[in-house]
Amino acid sequence: MTDATANTPADPKPKPKTSLLAADARTNARNAAEKRFQYFGLAAIAAGAFFLVVLVFAILSNGLPAFKQAVVKMDFTLTQAQFDEAESATLKTKVYTGYFISALEQKLQAEGVTAQFDAKAIDRILGKVGGQMRGFYRENPDKIGQEISFELPAASRVDRYLKGGFTRADLTSDNRFFHQSDFDLVDALKDAGIVRSAFNWTFITGVDTGVDNAGGAGIGASVLGSFLMMLVVLCLALPIGVAASIYLEEFAPKNRFTDFIEVNISNLAAVPSIVFGILGLAVFIQFMHLPQSAPLVGGLVLTLMTLPTIIISTRASLKSVPPSIRDAALGVGASKMQSVFHHVLPLAAPGILTGTIIGLAQALGETAPLLLIGMVGFIARYPDSFLGGFEGPNSAMPAQIYNWASRSDVVFTEKAWGGIIILLAFLLTMNIIAIILRRRFERRW
Amino acid sequence: MYDIPNTNRDAAVESNEVKFKCTDCQVYYGDTHAIKDVSCDLRDRTVTAFIGPSGCGKSTFLRCLNRMNDTIDVARVQGSFLLDGEDIYDKKVDPVQLRAKVGMVFQKPNPFPKSIYDNVAYGPRIHGLAKNKAELDDIVEKALRRGAIWNEVKDRLDAPGTGLSGGQQQRLCIARAVATEPEVLLMDEPCSALDPIATSQVEELIDELRENFSVVIVTHSMQQAARVSQKTAFFHLGNLVEFGDTNQIFTNPQDSRTESYITGRIG
Numbered sequence: 001m002t003d004a005t006a007n008t009p010a011d012p013k014p015k016p017k018t019s020l021l022a023a024d025a026r027t028n029a030r031n032a033a034e035k036r037f038q039y040f041g042l043a044a045i046a047a048g049a050f051f052l053v054v055l056v057f058a059i060l061s062n063g064l065p066a067f068k069q070a071v072v073k074m075d076f077t078l079t080q081a082q083f084d085e086a087e088s089a090t091l092k093t094k095v096y097t098g099y100f101i102s103a104l105e106q107k108l109q110a111e112g113v114t115a116q117f118d119a120k121a122i123d124r125i126l127g128k129v130g131g132q133m134r135g136f137y138r139e140n141p142d143k144i145g146q147e148i149s150f151e152l153p154a155a156s157r158v159d160r161y162l163k164g165g166f167t168r169a170d171l172t173s174d175n176r177f178f179h180q181s182d183f184d185l186v187d188a189l190k191d192a193g194i195v196r197s198a199f200n201w202t203f204i205t206g207v208d209t210g211v212d213n214a215g216g217a218g219i220g221a222s223v224l225g226s227f228l229m230m231l232v233v234l235c236l237a238l239p240i241g242v243a244a245s246i247y248l249e250e251f252a253p254k255n256r257f258t259d260f261i262e263v264n265i266s267n268l269a270a271v272p273s274i275v276f277g278i279l280g281l282a283v284f285i286q287f288m289h290l291p292q293s294a295p296l297v298g299g300l301v302l303t304l305m306t307l308p309t310i311i312i313s314t315r316a317s318l319k320s321v322p323p324s325i326r327d328a329a330l331g332v333g334a335s336k337m338q339s340v341f342h343h344v345l346p347l348a349a350p351g352i353l354t355g356t357i358i359g360l361a362q363a364l365g366e367t368a369p370l371l372l373i374g375m376v377g378f379i380a381r382y383p384d385s386f387l388g389g390f391e392g393p394n395s396a397m398p399a400q401i402y403n404w405a406s407r408s409d410v411v412f413t414e415k416a417w418g419g420i421i422i423l424l425a426f427l428l429t430m431n432i433i434a435i436i437l438r439r440r441f442e443r444r445w
Numbered sequence: 446m447y448d449i450p451n452t453n454r455d456a457a458v459e460s461n462e463v464k465f466k467c468t469d470c471q472v473y474y475g476d477t478h479a480i481k482d483v484s485c486d487l488r489d490r491t492v493t494a495f496i497g498p499s500g501c502g503k504s505t506f507l508r509c510l511n512r513m514n515d516t517i518d519v520a521r522v523q524g525s526f527l528l529d530g531e532d533i534y535d536k537k538v539d540p541v542q543l544r545a546k547v548g549m550v551f552q553k554p555n556p557f558p559k560s561i562y563d564n565v566a567y568g569p570r571i572h573g574l575a576k577n578k579a580e581l582d583d584i585v586e587k588a589l590r591r592g593a594i595w596n597e598v599k600d601r602l603d604a605p606g607t608g609l610s611g612g613q614q615q616r617l618c619i620a621r622a623v624a625t626e627p628e629v630l631l632m633d634e635p636c637s638a639l640d641p642i643a644t645s646q647v648e649e650l651i652d653e654l655r656e657n658f659s660v661v662i663v664t665h666s667m668q669q670a671a672r673v674s675q676k677t678a679f680f681h682l683g684n685l686v687e688f689g690d691t692n693q694i695f696t697n698p699q700d701s702r703t704e705s706y707i708t709g710r711i712g
Contacts, residue, residue, distance in 0.1 A: 254518055326556035328618070330513065332546030332625055333569035342567070343557055 061422055064241050066418025068198035069215065070154040070162045071124050073193070077147045078105050078137060086134070094130040096129035097122065104194070111192040117185050125182055125189070126154045153202070154195055156411050162197060165410065182285050202417060208379050208400065214411035217404070219419050220381045225295050225394035226364055226426075232299020232390070233306055238356050240303075241310030249318045269308035276305045277369030285373060293374040293393035301373060302363040307358035310352075317351025318344060350441035354439055357434040361427050366397075367398040375399050397423045457581060463627060464489040464659040465510060470515065470524035476503050476536040483524075483685040485678060486602045487629075492651060494658045494670035494691065496679035498711065504679070507631050510661065511547035513541040528629070545572055548627035552634040554614035556606030556621070561598050566615055568625035584624055592620025593650045610696050612643020619650060623658070630654060632662040638668065648673050667707055671695050679703045681711075 018024065023031070067319070086095040101122055122129065132152055136143060153159075157178050160350065161164035168183050189195040206218020252258045280301035286289045290297050321344045329339035370376065376399045383389035397419060404416035462488050465487035472480035477504075480502045489495050495503035495709045505514070512533065526533045533543050544662040545568075556564050569576075571618040575581035589595040596611070606617050615635060622630060632651070636644040654660055664670050670677055671691060678688040679702075685693060687703045698704040705711045 197537065261679060322555075323556065324551060324553055326516075326550040327513070327549075327551055328557060328621075329567075330516065330544060331511075331549035332571075333548075334567075334571055335541045338571055341508055342571075345560065 001078055015192070032298065039445075043103055051266075058229060058415060059424070062414065063417030063421040065163045065165075066203055066421075067200050068163065068197045069202070070195055071198045072150070072154050072160040072195055073191075073198075074100070074103065074150045074152075074154045075147055075222045076100065076106070076133075078133075078144055080144050082146050083137060083141075085124040092130070093130035093134055095130070096133045100129050100133060107194065108188070108192055120177065120184055121182055124176075124178055125155055125158050125186060125195075126152065127174070132184075134325065151214060158195065159215050160411070162190070162195070165414075177289075178219060183394050203415070204422070207381055208403075209396070210378075210380075211407075211409055214409045214415075217412065217415050219308070219397065219400055219415075219422055221382055221420070222395045222397045222400035222419075224382065225298075225379070225391065226396045228295035228389050228394070229299040229302055229396060230360055230364060232296060233302045233360060234356070236303040237306045237310050237359065241307050241381070242314050242352060244307075245311045245314035245318060246340060246345070249315050251336065263310050265311055269312060272368070273305055274368040274372065276301050278367060279304065279371030281372045290361070291391045292394070293377050293390045295375075295396075296390040297373050298375050298396060299390075301369045306359040306363045307368065309362060310356055312346070313355025313358070316351045317348040317355070320351065321347045350438050353436045354438050357430050361434075364426060364430070365398055365423065367396075367402055367406050370396055370399045371402075376403050378403075397426070453566045462489040463487070464529065465509075465661075466525075466527040468504070468525045468527075468531075470509065470522070470526065472502070472509060472523075473521040474505075474517070475519040479683055480509070481683045481706075483680075485685060485688050487659060487661060488676065489659045490655055490657070491676055492655050492662060492674040493676040493678065494674035494678060495661065495663045495678050496665075496667060496670050496706075498667075498706065502678040503602050503631050503678075503680045507633055507661060508628065508664050510631055511544050511549055513549065514545075515540055528545065543577060545625050545631045546627055546629060546662050548622035548625060549614070550619050550622050550630065550635050553638050554611055556609070556614050556617050558605060560603045560605045561589075561617060562602040563610070565621050565624045568621060572625055574625065588620045588624035589617075591623050591650075591654065592616045593653070594620060595648060610643070612639050612646060615639055615643065615647055616650065619647070619654075623654065627658065629659045629661065634663050634665060635688045644669070667695070679706060681706070 020185060076099075082099060086092055086099070089095045101117075104122070133150070136150075142323075155177075156167055159181065168180065171178055171180060171183075174180060201218055201219045204223075205220040206216060207221040209217040223437060243301075248258065248261065280297060284297045284300055285292055290300075318428060325343050325347065326339050329343050330336075334342065375394065375396055377393050379393065379395045379400075383392045383394065401416050401419040401423065404412040404419060463486045467486070470480055470483045471478070483502075483506060495507060497503050508514045509522055509526060510533075513523075514522055522534065528543075530545070532538070533547075557567065559567075562585055563626065565588050566575075566581055567659075569581060569584045575584055581656045589598065594613055597613060597616075598604070606614065609617060615638070619630075619632075619635070635651075636647050639647065648669065651660055651662065661671065662670075674691045676689070677691040677694040679686045679698075679700075680695065681702050687698060687700045689699075694703065695707060698707060702711065
């Protein structure tokens, strides 16, 4: 019995009797606030989901056509006599075009389709058929006399006509690229199954092209450029980052100097990436004279950018290893280093890997620093060798997308959207790998 | 007061040889004076219990004995700790070598997240105690037998040590500690996370370990101290209040604070 309760005078007004069945004003207000908060939360999620859906829809509807291409499919047999005749002619490709046209006429007759066309129209619709055929037969003379199924890319206007991006109304007058009558011809060829849509492998494996062959542009070389950069980042950022975090977390004395370093690392993670681009330009290219536009330099810049992310996530996962494991190792006479490398590091590994993959994914999508070190060039061919690829000029996926998006030809805009799909596919894959690793090596104590 | 068993049941094993001679020991955590002027002699092949209320410094003192306080940045240790006449805080002493001689078992069972075999084999491996696999197997079996857990785990040495029950985990930790053939075994509240059955198993084990090791145990349970130890030290507010035979401490304490503590009036 304490003094406080002993001396309290009796309450002058007895507390009014309340019922549990009727909510009082205070409870009502509290419940209303709770409901309101829930609705705010739902609204926020709905807004986020809405924008995500719009984004995904926009990307897919604009980008998926880039994976399709109008092709001309023709079965064609060239005899030795025809080959000799064509090669001895003055205008060789014109002869090949003539062969192709006669084969096309036969085919159309067999299908029962009537269409009016001349060699010029075929050139406009099918592109350089003669040149491509000649190139094929000169490289594969053993194929002469056999039936070959040709699948040649159609002209970019035909491609866009089939995809719906180019209509009769868009063509105000006949020009050297297209005539009104060509629309009927394309329709006829389409009915005959000669012009059709096929999966565009060139987009995935190909290299960048100029305006004269916009439809043939591919992202392959940039994917290789990005891959080489990621290799550089992985080989540098992972060991340096992990070593730095282990030292800071396990060995470094806690004093002002290490505090200062810690603050700086946290700040570096928030530095805009273009600053790293300037740094790369000044140090790696202007001071160290490394080649411009090279994945090696891009990788070095992205390494600097990724290091803080890796260090922060590595330290967090080292911290999450319970101290009892360190004590246990020290208790049986392990040295500090043995306890870290035998016990702490293996337990922190999944966290470190996850952080590294997230860091890599971030670096993969980074564009700004690449602009400054010149990795936005026009890359029309693959590097000659694997090692040469590191120092030869190349582009990267986001830089290539940026490059395409800024060109005037609408075909490149479509390619830019398609490139975004490929970039997102890579990012999604990396994130899924990170999640699987985390699940798989979940803490086992 | 307490049901005190006959602590002299193995009087023949008991030794008068001093293993650890500690004189004027001081420990500071930053500005806090955690251990004040503690002097005591710990005997070989004897179980010594440290008792006292929370925060009295008994665990801190225990951790001085294998220099585990070195891992705490703000801790400073003064005074002399002689293990077989050698100062363990001498500059020439490598704490790693010391900890191989003075093993430790912690409050919470902390097996490595590895197999049972690897848990026990880890110490011998890093100290190079076995020349080949067969020798290592022998060491592991011997340690597990000493830890009184061999019969329960001999068929699943490859199973993870973390999959055992709490009591089994603690006995595994004891087996891991004895596998490196230490001379002194420090136990920091080894039974506080265990149920009574597991506790009694560990206590029996401590009694057996006394044949080969000098055992120092920190405990919050006075019954446990009375059951397993031959010597008892009572700590209070960083001071070693009383140190003597367990029988005498529990039946005829010399200091009024000891009496208050064991009768439940303080702590």
